[in-house]
Amino acid sequence: MVFLYHDSKRYPNYANSWCFVSLAIVTLLSTTPHPSFAEKSSKSAANLIDSCWRWNSNWASNRQELALCSVGFAGKMTNNVGSHVTFYQVTDPSDNALHPNPGTLRYGATMIKGKKWITFQRDMRIKLDKPLLISSFTAIDGRGANIHIAGNACLTVFKASNIIIHGLRIHHCRSQPPSSVMGPDGKPFPVGQVDGDAVRLITASKVWIDHNTFYECEDGLLDVTRGSTDITISNNWFRDQDKVMLLGHDDGYVRDKNMRVTLVYNHFGPNCNQRMPRIRYGYAHVVNNLYRKWSQYAIGGSMNPSVKSEANLFIAPKRGNKEVTWRKVSNSIGSKSSWKFRSVGDIFENEASFLQTSLPVAGVMPQYKRIQSFLVAHAKAVRSLTRSSGALKCTKTSRC
Template sequence: MAAALRLSCLCFLQLLIVIVLFINSSADNSIEEAEQFQSLSNSTMANRLSGNDELRHEHAVDDPEAIASMVDMSIRNSTERRKLGYFSCTTGNPIDDCWRCDRNWQRNRRRLADCSIGFGRNAIGGRDGRFYVVTDSGDDDPVNPRPGTLRHAVIQDEPLWIVFKRDMHITLKQELIMNSFKTIDARGVNVHIANGACITIQFVTNIIIHGLHIHDCKPTGNAMVRSSPSHYGWRTMADGDAISIFGSSHIWVDHNSLSNCADGLIDAIMGSTAITISNNYFTHHNEVILLGHSDSYVRDKVMQVTIAFNHFGEGLIQRMPRCRHGYFHVVNNDYTHWEMYAIGGSAAPTINSQGNRYLAPVNPFAKEVTKRVEPWEGSWKQWNWRSVGDLLLNGAYFTASGRAAPGSYARASSLAAKSSSMVGMITSNAGALS
């Protein structure tokens, strides 16, 4: 019996050794295969990076379908983290994670057009056109702009993806009147539009403005200005907005630094809609954003605007934004300064505030986030304003009104809000990247 037991134990030990050797052999093979795959992957990436990085002036090929793009980017974001100098991915900011995770973003610039979110998500700008390189920072003649200037680029009839050869400081003599299907893309350079006129988006569609420093804009006008290769006309006085959107649609304003202009930093009026204002850094200004022309201009009921991932910083007083008539989704923004109020409105706008961080000022009389401008006492109680998941700090409070039912805010919902605890990380790179 003892001998049989010893034989049984010996057989078991031999079987255990075989199993261990098999596992080790499999692990070694797996490591070897992984190393071979990594070597191949690095070799492929090296070959890609060794290619010509200069911009190619050709028409864009067909972009992948939106769903395929989203799936592809989601997979890449969930499986790897790439560090690209001042660019990084997996930040939780869906716009930035979309394009910054691409090591070759400079050769795939037009991919940015697939990264928008919110009501302006279908703004493709100049995605389907050729590249136009701005080489001249001058603006000597607003009627007959020189080729190579920003003004010459934005007035063309064809779609264009406009980039800059080098850092530039552009002082515009008159409003920069944009034509449809244009992207201004200042990634990789330091471009200022300042100390003169600024940008007008009027009766056009599909505009992307990305990566500019826009500041110290002044009133201009009473002058002739060209708006297309075949038309120029008389412009009356402009208010001095950084970006003025007038009767236009499918507009995306992303990653700009805006401050200290004569009137507003961004105004959208006269039936403009399908707009996203994202990742911008606003500072040192009084009336920051105006959305809606007037209480009597009811055509602005079609207006839908997403305000997401922006940082409202030092030196701001009011209108972040100030809304009329339409539907406004204010989501995952960081409000660190205001002197009067953050969000205001009149003419019964619907305001859906979700996942923002509101830090009230020290002034005990300016703790309220909201301000209503009403025609008669108590009328605002019917306006649909709500706060969902907002972080209210230093005594900040949001006065809600209207119906609490989620269906009341269906037309003012444009994307899923993230937790307000993530706002600091999501907005940490707001403004022009340089």
């Protein structure tokens, strides 16, 4: 059986949800945030994303509320909500790459046109036959179930926008040979050789990746490449991986100069080696994240990227490299002195260090619009802010 609906008479909670979301949009832009879950429980600094929705024990009937809680370059995900959203429930963990069956994740992500909000009927482990290409205006919401995407192919966003990926456990992704899959809007699509990444963003925009757990993939955990921009990566747990996150396709892809990425409230480690992130050309605001050791480096890059590292907690390994940063200098681009790597309010433990440029702080400001901006907490609060990083364990009848 497949649940596919947007009938307000049969499903009044979802009709009420859109009324609630419409009111919330106005409220969000004119008032201060709701008291946070963290403040209520421990009187610590607020995780502004979680404080926006986790207080609500009736979240399962108001799922679209989540879309208004994102911060950073993705902005608010208002294009993912509305009265014409199709609510689709995954009931079948199987997968057919070219002929997806109703009830499967691939069917919801590719065959349903327009705005769709995808949830899961129960706990399940999904082994994808081939990479899953996610259509624009798709929210994949794993809250209330224990969802693993693991053991073979994983997720790709190709030339798509307005996408939420929330509450999944993605791991043990494997490389894939060239193939054909069902693509966005129900059209077959050829896919070339694919590395074993958990999530790949290719020429994507306005994507929010929140509260997922990533680990042990063949290549990397998250790639943002080929002109992708306006991305927020928040509340995720990245662990047990060599190459964690790549921002920017390669040194010759100049279009990545327009890339803008926010990384906030993420937990890196244990057992992460490098690329947290590695960035080319573009801009990254790395803020209020927890780094639990590294082997090679934590934040690095090439082609003169701009990085503002703000109020993070860096815990260096007891032995080995204590330096947070790594930079590959190209003779055609300039020396290390022309880079824009700036640390503001970070805390360094176990003799961690950050080699920054002499550029004034104003030279690496994120220049957020009002709807993207958020308050940065003191780095002393990072342990508390990231305590719930990763896919949440919650039921549909209680707070997450």
